[in-house]
Amino acid sequence: MQQLLNGIFIGSIYALFAIGFTLVFGILDRLNLAHPAVFAASAFVGIELVERGGLSLWAALPLVFVVGGVLGLLIERLAFRPLKGRADAHFAGLISSIALAGMLIALLQWRYGPDTRRFPPGSFPDTRFEVFGAQVTLVQVVILAVSLALMVGLTYMVTRTRLGRGMRAVAENPTAARVLGVDVDRVTAVTFAISSALGAVAGVLFAINVNTAQLGMGAAIELKGLAVIIVGGMGSLPGALIGGLLLGLAEVFAVQYIGSSWIDVIAFGLLFVILLLRPQGLLGARKVREV
Amino acid sequence: MLAQYATTLTFIALGAIFAYSFYAVLIAGQLSLGQAGFAALSAFAGAYLAPSPADVGDVPSLLIAVAIGMSVGALAAVVLGLPTMHLRGVFLAIATLGFAEAVRVVLTNQEWTGGAQGLGVPRVLTVGMAWLALGLVAYWFWRMGRSRYGRALAAIREDELAARAMGIDVGRHRLAAFVTAGAVAGLYGVLYAYYVRLIAPDDFDFTAAVEGLVTAVVGGSTMFLGPLLGSGFQTIVPEIQRAVGVEAGWIRPFLASLLLLVVILFLPGGLASLLPRRTRMPGTTGDQAGKRAGRTHPAAGETVVSLAGLGKEYGGVHAVRDVDLEVRAGEVVGLIGPNGAGKTTLVNMISGLVPPSTGTATVLGAAIGRTPVHRIAAAGVSRTFQHAKLFNRLSALENVLVGAHLVSRPTFLRRLLWLPSARRDERAALLQAAGCLERVGLADQAATRAEALSYGDQRRLEIARALASDPSLLILDEPAAGMNHVEAQRLSELITSLARDGLTILFIEHNVGMVLRTCTRVVVLNFGEVIASGAPGEIASDPAVIEAYLGSADEDPAGGSIAEGTLDDPASAERADTPPDAVANVRPGAAGDLEPPDTTPRNAT
Numbered sequence: 001m002q003q004l005l006n007g008i009f010i011g012s013i014y015a016l017f018a019i020g021f022t023l024v025f026g027i028l029d030r031l032n033l034a035h036p037a038v039f040a041a042s043a044f045v046g047i048e049l050v051e052r053g054g055l056s057l058w059a060a061l062p063l064v065f066v067v068g069g070v071l072g073l074l075i076e077r078l079a080f081r082p083l084k085g086r087a088d089a090h091f092a093g094l095i096s097s098i099a100l101a102g103m104l105i106a107l108l109q110w111r112y113g114p115d116t117r118r119f120p121p122g123s124f125p126d127t128r129f130e131v132f133g134a135q136v137t138l139v140q141v142v143i144l145a146v147s148l149a150l151m152v153g154l155t156y157m158v159t160r161t162r163l164g165r166g167m168r169a170v171a172e173n174p175t176a177a178r179v180l181g182v183d184v185d186r187v188t189a190v191t192f193a194i195s196s197a198l199g200a201v202a203g204v205l206f207a208i209n210v211n212t213a214q215l216g217m218g219a220a221i222e223l224k225g226l227a228v229i230i231v232g233g234m235g236s237l238p239g240a241l242i243g244g245l246l247l248g249l250a251e252v253f254a255v256q257y258i259g260s261s262w263i264d265v266i267a268f269g270l271l272f273v274i275l276l277l278r279p280q281g282l283l284g285a286r287k288v289r290e291v
Numbered sequence: 292m293l294a295q296y297a298t299t300l301t302f303i304a305l306g307a308i309f310a311y312s313f314y315a316v317l318i319a320g321q322l323s324l325g326q327a328g329f330a331a332l333s334a335f336a337g338a339y340l341a342p343s344p345a346d347v348g349d350v351p352s353l354l355i356a357v358a359i360g361m362s363v364g365a366l367a368a369v370v371l372g373l374p375t376m377h378l379r380g381v382f383l384a385i386a387t388l389g390f391a392e393a394v395r396v397v398l399t400n401q402e403w404t405g406g407a408q409g410l411g412v413p414r415v416l417t418v419g420m421a422w423l424a425l426g427l428v429a430y431w432f433w434r435m436g437r438s439r440y441g442r443a444l445a446a447i448r449e450d451e452l453a454a455r456a457m458g459i460d461v462g463r464h465r466l467a468a469f470v471t472a473g474a475v476a477g478l479y480g481v482l483y484a485y486y487v488r489l490i491a492p493d494d495f496d497f498t499a500a501v502e503g504l505v506t507a508v509v510g511g512s513t514m515f516l517g518p519l520l521g522s523g524f525q526t527i528v529p530e531i532q533r534a535v536g537v538e539a540g541w542i543r544p545f546l547a548s549l550l551l552l553v554v555i556l557f558l559p560g561g562l563a564s565l566l567p568r569r570t571r572m573p574g575t576t577g578d579q580a581g582k583r584a585g586r587t588h589p590a591a592g593e594t595v596v597s598l599a600g601l602g603k604e605y606g607g608v609h610a611v612r613d614v615d616l617e618v619r620a621g622e623v624v625g626l627i628g629p630n631g632a633g634k635t636t637l638v639n640m641i642s643g644l645v646p647p648s649t650g651t652a653t654v655l656g657a658a659i660g661r662t663p664v665h666r667i668a669a670a671g672v673s674r675t676f677q678h679a680k681l682f683n684r685l686s687a688l689e690n691v692l693v694g695a696h697l698v699s700r701p702t703f704l705r706r707l708l709w710l711p712s713a714r715r716d717e718r719a720a721l722l723q724a725a726g727c728l729e730r731v732g733l734a735d736q737a738a739t740r741a742e743a744l745s746y747g748d749q750r751r752l753e754i755a756r757a758l759a760s761d762p763s764l765l766i767l768d769e770p771a772a773g774m775n776h777v778e779a780q781r782l783s784e785l786i787t788s789l790a791r792d793g794l795t796i797l798f799i800e801h802n803v804g805m806v807l808r809t810c811t812r813v814v815v816l817n818f819g820e821v822i823a824s825g826a827p828g829e830i831a832s833d834p835a836v837i838e839a840y841l842g843s844a845d846e847d848p849a850g851g852s853i854a855e856g857t858l859d860d861p862a863s864a865e866r867a868d869t870p871p872d873a874v875a876n877v878r879p880g881a882a883g884d885l886e887p888p889d890t891t892p893r894n895a896t
Contacts (some may be wrong), residue, residue: 091557100552261396
């Protein structure tokens with residue numbers, strides 16, 4: 001039971017991270033490899049807000065959300081918009097976002113140094129609950145609640161609001177969307193901002209969960225994020241949620257029953273099988289290219 | 292002097308070789324990150340299995356290890372490639388990345404690899420050997436570039452569907468490129484192992500794979516020198532920073548990333564795009580080798596196309612219904628009908644791009660529906676597309692050379708050995724391609740990239756490309772769309788002259804006047820069914836045809852003969868007078884959907 005809950009907590013963070021990933025891919029058809037750098041950066045920023053700014057953990061979260069959004073706008077402007085209309089935009093976008101991620105990590109190193117950082121002692125309330133005989137901290141409950149709330153909010157926005165309609169229109173056909181009066185550039189920028197804001201919150205939550213932030217934490221979750229969005233189905237938001245939870249659970253149980261050194265084989269074995277059997281992912285729809 | 296830079300130079304060579312393993316698939320438009328896995332398998336297998344340098348000497352030991360490593364890499368690529376070659380774009384990248392990560396974890400958990408501690412390997416590789424190996428790899432890709440095989444890979448990168456229609460077996464070519472990548476990655480793995488003294492599975496992780504990809508793309512993935520330039524750039528930038536005294540820490544990676552961003556944003560073709568590129572034109576001097584007998588064509592009057600009850604249904608909508616049609620060699624058949632009548636769908640079925648739902652069809656002896664597109668092309672069918680599908684980043688001449696794929700001989704292996712016969716074959720192909728360009732009046736545009744041509748010229752280039760395969764049946768899908776009257780007139784003359792040469796032509800056109808002037812027979816489709824078929828004169832006065840085009844006579848007294856040929860766009864004829872079962876009209880764009888259902892979203896390359 002304890003393992004199950006732990007799996008759900010870590011899985012919800014994976015899901016939140018992956019949803020940011022898959023949002024950009026699903027709507028704009030671009031893989032943003034600077035996403036993991038935002039994840040790492042926000043963890044450091046979150047720690048600084050708590051440590052120096054003296055904010056409580058909960059007050060820091062919305063601020064980190066905003067910081068993530070700003071980073072997203074920067075990523076779009078610097079790494080993706082200049083490539084618009086280029087035949088190799090797909091490859092080039094991968095590389096330019098990798099370059100931007102490198103710059104971001106270098107800046108983090110400048111500001112915070114290469115060492116692992118932690119939240120100051122006493123940042124976490126010690127409230128604990130007992131659920132079905134398993135220990136659960138208030139922090140973990142908040143992680144789950146925040147992740148779920150953001151995912152529900154995002155789903156509502158994409159399916160119900162005017163902006164979300166614009167996003168779906170752009171995903172379907174950018175040219176037609178433009179003709180019909182959708183401001184494609186604005187929708188693109190907003191998509192990046194939301195995606196990065198979600199990744200940023202995921203980063204802080206992850207740092208809270210393990211109480212550490214490292215420069216390499218983004219790279220470590222990057223592969224998992226990719227696995228999750230493939231398993232769930234590229235561009236599918238509920239797919240990313242399910243994929244994230246699956247991965248979190250699989251990892252926790254793999255550590256317990258098989259040994260920690262084999263974790264990644266589980267994730268990638270699953271990934272590989274899914275790609276072969278159902279390339280569009282569990283919940284992804286097949287997209288047919290137009291001629 | 293050299294000794295001082297030996298380490299840097301060796302790493303440039305090693306980085307370049309690894310980048311070539313990415314280049315090997317990028318030129319075919321595939322994004323793979325599995326090379327790190329191939330390199331890891333090869334490095335450990337080579338280092339573990341090859342005899343020690345103490346027993347057999349340095350060079351033999353290294354050579355044996357290289358042989359083992361390249362075989363292991365190639366074999367792994369076959370094993371991984373067979374199930375994954377149907378994946379495209381990011382999906383292939385992530386699947387191969389999953390493979391590489393799995394390899395890394397498995398190797399880490401093995402006893403014989405030393406696990407995370409790594410495996411000690413004697414240092415045998417010298418800077419000279421590294422550059423010799425790099426030279427051989429670069430030579431391979433240099434000679435490949437202008438061979439038939441190299442052009443076929445470039446064509447697949449630019450437009451897979453058009454490449455298929457030109458008779459290129461895409462699956463085999465993609466797998467071949469992948470296996471090449473595996474072998475080159477294997478070479479890198481072994482050389483790396485014999486240089487760094489200690490290899491660990493983590494040397495071949497995700498970061499390493501991304502670095503290899505970045506190196507290849509920065510250098511330029513369409514020119515054989517690209518990976519070398521990229522590796523030089525990636526290795527030398529930190530060295531220069533150190534030399535000029537930039538402190539270690541965050542500034543170096545920051546500047547390196549910034550430079551990478553600048554290169555990728557402002558040099559679309561990578562560093563290699565800074566190099567001048569010469570375009571080759573066959574000299575007009577020398578013997579005009581004359582027409583090479585490409586293939587044997589059916590004699591005039593023999594059946595070329597035979598359709599029986601052919602139909603195509605898209606989710607309950609009948610795009611084409613129960614079409615019987617026979618086309619004989621030497622005929623020029625015009626296919627007309629209002630928009631959405633099913634013309635393009637019919638032609639797509641005949642050229643094998645779309646499998647029929649019902650009925651049977653034989654085209655030049657090939658059974659439609661069971662024969663892959665490239666086989667149908669090999670049988671002698673060549674076509675153009677409604678929306679020009681050219682190989683955009685190739686020159687006009689190269690486009691036509693790809694068109695000649697089926698009638699030219701493979702030259703790559705002979706080009707590696709500089710055999711004169713390869714030179715002769717290439718020259719013959721060039722002359723033939725130049726001849727096709729001249730025939731459509733594009734000889735002076737041979738060196739222009741296809742994407743830079745005007746719309747009308749692109750249409751004509753497509754015809755030249757289709758002609759290059761010396762087809763028995765030429766299918767043109769709206770060749771005159773977007774052409775003015777003068778251009779359309781010239782096109783009509785071209786078609787007539789092709790027919791005089793004995794070519795069978797089937798073409799879709801909205802310019803009815805042109806069709807009536809050019810064709811020996813006209814077939815009219817409406818709502819997926821043949822409503823009339825016959826000589827141009829009969830068709831022009833057929834009441835059913837006039838009704839389909841202009842509405843029924845009593846409603847529209849102006850609807851006289853359509854033979855004046857002024858009717859360019861019959862789309863306006865589809866109006867309120869469509870029959871109640873108008874559902875049969877295909878959904879917009881359905882006819883144009885040619886892509887096989889693959890998993891790649893739009894724009895994926």
